[in-house]
Amino acid sequence: MHNEQLIGDYRRMLLIRLFEEKLDELFSTGVIKGTSHLYAGQEAVAVGVCAALRSSDYMTSTHRGHGHFLAKGGDPKRIMAELFGKATGYSKGRGGSQHMACIDIGFLGSNGITGGGIPIATGAALAVQMKQSVLKQQAEDSVVVCFFGEGGAHIGMFHESLNMAGIWKLPVIYLCENNLYAMSVPLSEASSVQDIAVRGASYNMPGVIVDGCDYFKVREVVGEAARRARAGEGPTLIEAKTYRYYGHSKSDKREYRTREEEAEWRQRDPLLLLRDRLRNTEGVEDSLLESIRMQVEAEVEEAVQFATEIPEPDPMSVMDEVFVTP
Amino acid sequence: MREIFYSHAIREAIAEEMERDPSVFMLGEDIAEYGGAFKVTQGLSDRFGKERIRNTPISENSFVGVATGAALLGFRPIVDIMFQDFITLAMDQITNHATKIHYMYGGQMKVPLVIRTPAGGGRCYGPTHSQSLEAWFMHIPGLKVAAPATAYDAKGMLKSAIRDDNPVVFVESKLLYGQKGPVPEEEYLVPLGEARVIREGEDVTLIAYSRMTVESEKAARVLEQEGISCEVLDLRTLAPLDMGKVSDSVVKTGRAVIVEEGCLTNGVGAEVSARITESCFDYLNAPIRRVAALDVPVPCADSLERAALPDAGKIVTTVRRLLEQYS
Numbered sequence: 001m002h003n004e005q006l007i008g009d010y011r012r013m014l015l016i017r018l019f020e021e022k023l024d025e026l027f028s029t030g031v032i033k034g035t036s037h038l039y040a041g042q043e044a045v046a047v048g049v050c051a052a053l054r055s056s057d058y059m060t061s062t063h064r065g066h067g068h069f070l071a072k073g074g075d076p077k078r079i080m081a082e083l084f085g086k087a088t089g090y091s092k093g094r095g096g097s098q099h100m101a102c103i104d105i106g107f108l109g110s111n112g113i114t115g116g117g118i119p120i121a122t123g124a125a126l127a128v129q130m131k132q133s134v135l136k137q138q139a140e141d142s143v144v145v146c147f148f149g150e151g152g153a154h155i156g157m158f159h160e161s162l163n164m165a166g167i168w169k170l171p172v173i174y175l176c177e178n179n180l181y182a183m184s185v186p187l188s189e190a191s192s193v194q195d196i197a198v199r200g201a202s203y204n205m206p207g208v209i210v211d212g213c214d215y216f217k218v219r220e221v222v223g224e225a226a227r228r229a230r231a232g233e234g235p236t237l238i239e240a241k242t243y244r245y246y247g248h249s250k251s252d253k254r255e256y257r258t259r260e261e262e263a264e265w266r267q268r269d270p271l272l273l274l275r276d277r278l279r280n281t282e283g284v285e286d287s288l289l290e291s292i293r294m295q296v297e298a299e300v301e302e303a304v305q306f307a308t309e310i311p312e313p314d315p316m317s318v319m320d321e322v323f324v325t326p
Numbered sequence: 327m328r329e330i331f332y333s334h335a336i337r338e339a340i341a342e343e344m345e346r347d348p349s350v351f352m353l354g355e356d357i358a359e360y361g362g363a364f365k366v367t368q369g370l371s372d373r374f375g376k377e378r379i380r381n382t383p384i385s386e387n388s389f390v391g392v393a394t395g396a397a398l399l400g401f402r403p404i405v406d407i408m409f410q411d412f413i414t415l416a417m418d419q420i421t422n423h424a425t426k427i428h429y430m431y432g433g434q435m436k437v438p439l440v441i442r443t444p445a446g447g448g449r450c451y452g453p454t455h456s457q458s459l460e461a462w463f464m465h466i467p468g469l470k471v472a473a474p475a476t477a478y479d480a481k482g483m484l485k486s487a488i489r490d491d492n493p494v495v496f497v498e499s500k501l502l503y504g505q506k507g508p509v510p511e512e513e514y515l516v517p518l519g520e521a522r523v524i525r526e527g528e529d530v531t532l533i534a535y536s537r538m539t540v541e542s543e544k545a546a547r548v549l550e551q552e553g554i555s556c557e558v559l560d561l562r563t564l565a566p567l568d569m570g571k572v573s574d575s576v577v578k579t580g581r582a583v584i585v586e587e588g589c590l591t592n593g594v595g596a597e598v599s600a601r602i603t604e605s606c607f608d609y610l611n612a613p614i615r616r617v618a619a620l621d622v623p624v625p626c627a628d629s630l631e632r633a634a635l636p637d638a639g640k641i642v643t644t645v646r647r648l649l650e651q652y653s
Contacts (some may be wrong), residue, residue: 078533156388
């Protein structure tokens with residue numbers, strides 16, 4: 001009997017990878033309009049985080065959010081539909097790549113403003129805490145995980161929000177995906193410190209560095225942070241060292257970094273690391289891995305087909321839902 | 327009917343809604359024991375505790391974001407921005423998040439959020455503590471903007487704002503906090519989005535909101551002595567604008583003067599004026615006039631501040647000239 005969680009998580013990481021590779025193709029051939037920020041290379045972070053959390057926990061995401069959403073359980077068909085600008089996309093075609101949410105699975109939204117989700121996650125954590133203390137919902141012990149990049153760790157709201165979470169001991173995990181470049185600017189030019197994690201000390205919370213290519217290590221540190229949060233011990237700042245394989249967005253030629261550096265990171269590809277572990281330690285046969293790949297490829301194709309066939313939003317609906325109407 | 331201060335009417339609205347609904351809570355600077363910079367929330371932390379009347383660090387953008395996040399999970403936060411000038415620090419969370427979330431995520435989530443903020447000058451506080459920026463917020467789809475002029479409206483509209491499922495910027499007036507007005511003991515609501523004729527007249531409509539409604543009434547009393555009959559319309563809510571009431575009045579009088587405490591350029595008056603022209607052009611007997619603050623930072627010295635801000639005297643002068651030219 002194989003470890004079903006590991007195989008499921010490998011499958012999910014592969015889904016993110018193939019979904020993003022397909023998107024790269026669809027953008028470069030002009031099938032999809034707009035812009036997109038691809039998550040390929042960082043899969044072990046999103047999937048490792050979700051492996052350590054409950055499905056009822058909450059998540060806020062970033063401009064590079066497809067991987068987070070897929071890891072949280074988003075439906076690839078409806079994510080693809082949103083990217084195609086279709087009516088049955090998660091945001092009815094209004095949000096596009098950077099603005100998708102699914103409240104039913106606790107995915108509180110990807111976000112086009114760098115760092116913009118940090119206070120929102122903090123507020124969701126305050127709500128969880130106040131559900132216990134003010135509304136007397138004793139069973140409520142959710143955790144909020146807040147993704148942002150190392151670029152997002154430089155905005156004022158990062159500091160303001162971590163400060164509040166530290167004061168109020170909120171059940172939130174700040175998960176910084178440090179992929180070394182904020183668009184083109186390397187961390188060394190944008191940060192006074194080498195590691196974002198050290199900033200946790202200023203806000204009275206642990207700052208933990210983790211190898212973002214290693215699914216197991218991510219799962220372990222997030223598990224400990226979630227335990228702390230549920231026990232009322234407060235927030236944790238986790239910095240996952242990771243790498244995005246594509247440019248910042250579709251128009252980025254990656255002139256600020258070398259092909260050698262990229263090749264070096266690909267040697268420690270998060271999918272390869274997990275696949276080797278499955279083969280060597282878990283005894284998973286190549287035939288099973290091959291059949292997983294074929295299933296996932298089919299799932300991505302199915303998403304593209306779904307998104308292609310469904311209708312565009314009705315232009316008459318453009319003013320719908322600007323306000324909540326009673 | 328009893329008369330209470332505008333500030334106490336606001337406090338009553340908050341207390342009643344917090345009593346009624348445990349998901350209502352407040353975030354802001356110095357709102358707990360200190361009672362807020364203008365003592366509006368005095369006593370509320372004793373009554374409801376410091377979890378629900380929650381002091382924050384000086385982090386406007388983030389505590390508006392925190393309120394938004396709490397709203398997504400079912401709470402109804404009221405944020406206190408100590409001076410309206412400081413709301414500029416929170417423009418990202420208001421513009422890009424709180425007001426877009428419902429629409430941009432396909433209607434899945436709502437943000438029932440009230441941002442209370444005192445505006446206006448007249449107290450020699452100087453350029454960064456005296457502004458009236460409400461016109462900025464009329465430019466943001468998905469946002470309601472309320473600006474009551476009386477204690478009665480302040481209480482009834484704030485209760486409506488707290489129960490509204492949309493973000494609302496609730497503009498209060500520092501100079502009105504100390505004004506008394508009749509407020510019934512029993513519960514009532516004043517809906518958002520409805521203007522009100524507070525004085526009937528024949529010759530010209532003075533369209534105002536917040537403290538300028540009071541100045542317009544003063545001007546109307548002076549002008550009455552000169553035989554000029556002013557109708558005074560209190561907009562009460564700036565977004566959505568109640569253009570039905572504005573049109574009805576302008577069609578009747580044929581003249582409109584719009585009065586606001588914010589700067590003239592791209593102000594509330596610019597938008598109201600454009601809409602009157604679009605809807606009532608054939609009924610106008612005179613050009614529309616605007617009385618507003620000069621396009622200058624609000625200066626500190628009393629003499630300079632008076633020179634910069636509109637008041638009853640300036641309204642009188644404007645209306646008098648208008649009637650002389652276009653009688």
